[in-house]
Structure formats: C-alpha cells, structure tokens
Amino acid sequence: MIRAAALLLVLLLARVTSAEEWSPPRLAFGDPDLQGTWTNATITPLERPDEIEALVVPPEEGHRIEKLVADLYAAVDDVPAGKLEAGEDVGGYNTFWMDPGKRLAVVRGEIRTSIITDPPDGELPYSLRGRAQLVKRFWRLRKADDPETRLLGERCLVGFGSSGGPPMLPVLYNNNYQIVQSPGFVTILVEMNHNARIIRLGAQHRQGPIRPWLGDSVGRFEGQTLVVETTHFHPAQSFRVSLTHAVYMSTDAKVVERFTRLSAKEILYEFSVEDLENYRQIWKGEMPLLAAEGRIFEYACHEGNYSLTNILAGERAKD
C-alpha cells in the first residue's frame, strides 16, 4: 500500500516537474504560441452517466470502458445477413464514416468520465425553465414543415451540437480546430461547419443588435493562458444538440474559456458557462485539445446538402 502510494507520488511529481520544465514558444509579436491543428475527439461525454459517481477512473477501468465501446461499435456494423427488417430504426451508415475518438479524455493525468467537472455530479444543472426550453425545442423537431425550424447543422449554418461552441464540445466527426494568431487576434477555424471564430484581444464586447454565429468573443493572455469571454450569442444557436450533448443556452449567456498549452502536443481547454436563466449555477468543464494529425479539410456543407430537401420532401410525402 505504502509502496503504491510512493510510486503514485513519484509519478505525480515527475509529471509536475515535466510540465514546469516545458515552456511554450512565443510568437514574434510576443504572444504564447497556440497555433496548430487540434482535436477534442474523445468518447468521454459532456455529462456523466447517472450511475457513475466518480469523475476519475483508474487506468484499468478506463481501458475496460474503451474496449467495451470499441466492441460495441464493431457490433453495430455486424448487420445480420439478408434484407433489413421493416419497422426498425433506419439508422444511418457504416461506422467507418465516423470519427468520434476512441479514448476517454485524460486531464492532468486523470482519466475522466465526463467533461463537466462542476457541478460535481457531472450533470448539466438545468433549471426548470432551462429544461422546459430544451424539451420545447425537441418537440418542435417532430415536424419538418419549415426549413427555418430545423437544426442549424441540418441547414449547414454551424456545426451540430456545440462543436463550434463556445464551449467547443466533441461531436460525431470532424472534431478538428485550427488556431491561427496574429497581433491582436486569435482565430479558431472549426472544421464542423467551417466556421471561423475571431477573438479580439484586449477589446470590449460589441454593443447593439449584432449577434454573430459562435457569439462575440474577446480575449486576453494571463501569463501563458489565453482567456476568452464570449456572449451575445445568436438566438438560433441557443439549442445545441448532438450525439453526446444537448445544451440550451440563452443569447446573453457568458462563456469563459481558458487555453493553456501544456506541451507541443496538448492544450488544456477549460470553460465555464454562466447562464442563470437556464441553469441553477455556473457549470464548468475541461478536456484536452490534442495535436491533430494532418490538416483541416473544407466542410462546404451547403454545396451538397440534399438531406434538408429530402427531410422536407419526406414531411410532404406524409401529408
């Protein structure tokens, strides 16, 4: 027991020492260099499942979860021979088209079971009003009478869920972000849906009626950490639903993000969401942004968006 504790202490100290030794490079104009292509793909969901109490699981449990998930993914592709059954869920397409990650998120050396860290139970702390708003929006999706009532992702306006954020959350695929810096600005290009969020450093929020997609972001550096505050969200972006999360946020919600580069291959991404219209408290989360292989690909969603037409035509066929 004592030996195990000592080993753990040594490992922790080694990690801290390593982190302290690594100093992120700085750009020619002095800002810490966050540039590159990063991914937040992970099988850790935003909210912790009800029956899992711990935010952190030991490595052996983490590996077991990852293997179970991989086995289940494989089983999904194992479609029994013959014609599919009528009355089943129509499903979608092979899992080969998906890229949600294979690993649980690791933050500060801990294997995490939810992105949410606060509240401690790992669940979105919806107020009654917030929950009602969410249900109302889901209810509206029963019909496809009007393209403007469909999800923004279906309309190719922003990525589904909160992929573009903020907060930037992982979805089914295309969980890639490119950070580009210039004096006074940090730009985050979100592959899903090819949106660019321009963060104005040292600026104040814009006043007036303009509410851009992904909100109005201003930022500053605190030491090595980029701190970004975003508000003035577009009303249509309140409802953010995806594979692993269903978030409803008011247009005046305030999201604070912190980007701290820990190594050449990792940025620690922390965020808090303040929206007391829809949540009982400020909620917080954290996850790694890992260096992505390859580059961002264009996601010119509008060009081939047959699906929205098909959805609307399907509703008319029901009439």
Added chain:
Amino acid sequence: MLGSALLILLGLLLPVRMESHHSFAAEFDADAPVLLTGKVTKVEWINPHAWIHLAVQQPDGSVADWMVEGGTPNTLLRAGIDKNTLAIGSEIVVRGYQSKDKACAPACKANGRDVTFADGRKLFMGSSGTGAPRDGADPRERAK
C-alpha cells in the same frame, strides 16, 4: 452496478438516441427497407454527406437509378479513402431504407446502412468510431 453504468455510458456514446448531422429518421422510411444490387454510376464526394449512385436491374429488365447516402468525405480522406477507392462500374450491394419521399426524382434514394462489394467484401468498414447515427427529431429517442 458498474455494468449498468457502463451500458448507460455506451448508450450516450452510441448514436442510437441522439442527433447526427441530419435527421435520418425524418429523411428515411423505417417501413421501407431496401436490398439493392447494382453497378456504381457516379460517386458524389460532397459534404455534408457523400452519395453513391448506382444502376439497379429490375425484375422486368428495366434499370432504376438509385442514390445512396453516406457520411462526410472528410472522415474518409483521413482514413486513406479517396475517389479512386470506389471505381465506376463496381458492383455493390446496399442495405438500407428508402427515403420517405418516393418520387424517385431524379433517382430513388436510400441510406447506406450497410454497403458491400458483390463478392461480400465490406466497403467503408473498419469501426473507426461509433455506430449508425440516429437523430433527435423524435423526443422519445433521447437518452436522458
């Protein structure tokens, strides 16, 4: 306890209850499963979803044009798939569901739940991620 907890976690991760990019349940008819065998006539490697076109021989000898919906080409590019992987003229077998709109204009449409070459080799397989996407259009599909 932990077993059921894991199942819940997996339930959240697998796209069986929530929204994908587009609502497949709104687009396709669960009461119209299709089993198509035909030759590839065109592949549209486009976002948000690729479409494979194929000519399907009908029992009466005529040929029907079908187009089958896949996922984003971005993922395939990262997996090393490119436009040469699926050659025009390849014979494939598609299992899926026909679109709710059955006007078949300009072609009949279906989702490619499972796509194989005629000799049984799997196409676009490899379990790089999750299962078939469902959507959140039906509130009953929500996990929690």
